[in-house]
Amino acid sequence: MEHEKWVRKALYSATQSLGFHYTPKDEIRRRILLLRAGMEKSGIEAALINQKMDFFYFTGTTQNGHLFIPVEGEPLLLIRRERERALIETPLETVADIKSMRDLQRRVRQHQEKIPETLGLELDVLPVKDYFKYQDLFPEAKIMDIAGVIRDLRKIKSPFEAGLMRKAGEIGQQVYREARTFLKSGMSEIEFAGLMEATAKRYGHEGLLRVRDINYEAYTWHVLGGPNGGIVSQSDSPMGGLGLSPAFPVGASLRPMRAREPILVDFGICYHGYQIDETRMFSIGKMPDKFFDAYKACVEIHDAVLEETRPGMDCEHIFRKTVKMAKKLGYSDSFLGPAGLQTRFVGHGVGLELGELPYLAQGHSYPLEQGMTFAVEPKIVFPGEGSVGIENTVWVTGDGYEVLTPLEQVILEV
């Protein structure tokens, strides 16, 4: 077919000249092996994976489809649209075309003579109406939640994954550096954010920051100048900003930025699906000492977290330590939000989605493990005045960590 021929040609050329990377076969094989081990432990006999990032993780493609994985036997990739791209992108070998949910049912039943007694679906995100549909298609199976098993695997990043995040970190470095050349007094927060995004896109940033939640929206344009940095909004974040309207009441606004006010920029980059998260302070001329001192406190807390970053260290313990440090430094009422509205985390996992495990947070008492990636983001907020902070993303190594966001830790003053 005409279209197939051209897809092959376009993807070949994208691989050669536009830097497309595909998930290696070994990587997919290892992930599926580990998933099966997790399924066995949880008593799940087969998984049917559909959520976009889980699906990508186990197949290497984000074409529209499902992945059926029995604990024993071949995985079956079911593609709805578009087959030709999926075939090029995935190293999986058993691929079926489907056009409807009935097709899916038929193909799975052909593949697996006896439908397993337990079927794992991603119940943390699967809509109820789809759940009823799957119950209808496979009435003999008891549906179980496989999200926890997957979440647990995805928290550990392979060198391949860390490599993509490292590249995202390099793009971030470029973007922050170039941003210094176009930041001007009187420019609105959103104009500045838009230009940063345009710069990031030029280097291959994918624009969407994916999250695993129907109501939580991540966005890159978190540029908060002066008093807007002191405003909390809907999200569980130290500061929300003013935003553009009641329909989008977070992040950058149309307010012009002024000289000497702190300008907090929390900008995520997504490269080949993998995100890093990064915050730096900008200012037009010198910020007043109050903000500069608070910024220094954030850097001190940030560095203290990294000192504790190695396999085996307890995440909640690290969080508590930052709260204690902030108190000692005189910021107990402004650390991680204004008094009464403070958040209870100083770091969060990041990868294909924002908000993966681990959390450096209250109630998250479990050890750091080699391969985890997280962002650490101490921030200090003064209502009506502004906020300051710093944020980097790191990969936990065998005996410490690697910083994936190599940008200098300085205030970007223009």
Add this chain to the structure above:
Amino acid sequence: MEHEKWVRKALYSATQSLGFHYTPKDEIRRRILLLRAGMEKSGIEAALINQKMDFFYFTGTTQNGHLFIPVEGEPLLLIRRERERALIETPLETVADIKSMRDLQRRVRQHQEKIPETLGLELDVLPVKDYFKYQDLFPEAKIMDIAGVIRDLRKIKSPFEAGLMRKAGEIGQQVYREARTFLKSGMSEIEFAGLMEATAKRYGHEGLLRVRDINYEAYTWHVLGGPNGGIVSQSDSPMGGLGLSPAFPVGASLRPMRAREPILVDFGICYHGYQIDETRMFSIGKMPDKFFDAYKACVEIHDAVLEETRPGMDCEHIFRKTVKMAKKLGYSDSFLGPAGLQTRFVGHGVGLELGELPYLAQGHSYPLEQGMTFAVEPKIVFPGEGSVGIENTVWVTGDGYEVLTPLEQVILEV
């Protein structure tokens, strides 16, 4: 409290100088009245609304919360974060603070002595794990799906809503016009898209195009040059483009655009939560006649749809008419996608989300109604060569329509 004072001040100033609009009280009252009528018809005694855009529609705020609406009695707004902004943004009067799902349960039970026998939740998007939680909190209620009732209300846009969409259309016009000044041969699709986005943001475009689906992602950077316009990908769309990686295999790519190739730009704008959808062709120098002729066919089909646009006309009928026209014009194998991969819609509703009712599509036999807003987008796709098309968003009036995207219907040649 310090924070409250500053939020009030910031929002006052946003209203005065940054053009914040709030949903009027009458508007909210009318929507809730209509919802109640729909609930009564469907046998739903109370609704608990949480999905961000539904919540915004009935409250005027997108702060984190739930809205409890009994068929009789006062609606109860439950806010988790952030109370002060919610109070300013919503005209609703009964507002409770909650910190947890247990609080929600307690507050609803205080508000409503006897929990209704049927409780409407948005089962089309509600994750299964949350569904189980609500069952736990209100075990005496039978949970029903209220999504259809809400979807049916939201398809009709009031003059207030159309006004916000009109403003989005004006932003779109500015963006397309300015884009002519920076499009250059050799620029990558994604760089051009990034600059268009930066322009749109400068005028208040909100960046995210919301959709009601866990896996379908809308994005503004649908810039497809030459052969990339001939590639279909994961989404149910005539053309997908190459995208930036297997993790984001749609939309603009890093491929440089060349002179004389068709450059299709499908760019949505979001203003105060309301979207418009719009497509125009760019070219650097003249496109070859083949594309120009196909573009003219798209305009002809587009205009024919508008001729049929008035209350009472059947949506599927309009769709079929466009397919017939395309055939007559010699594009039966390329209209709405390459042969074998053609989509079956030529228009879709748009508002707070992309993909609302109505659809001008196969299987959608129902009449257009006054107040509906939809985008009409005839497109023609040549595999390996490129695609062309045009798209505008309209509001159905009493006896016809109003075009909400006032941009000239011309090829934007530079």
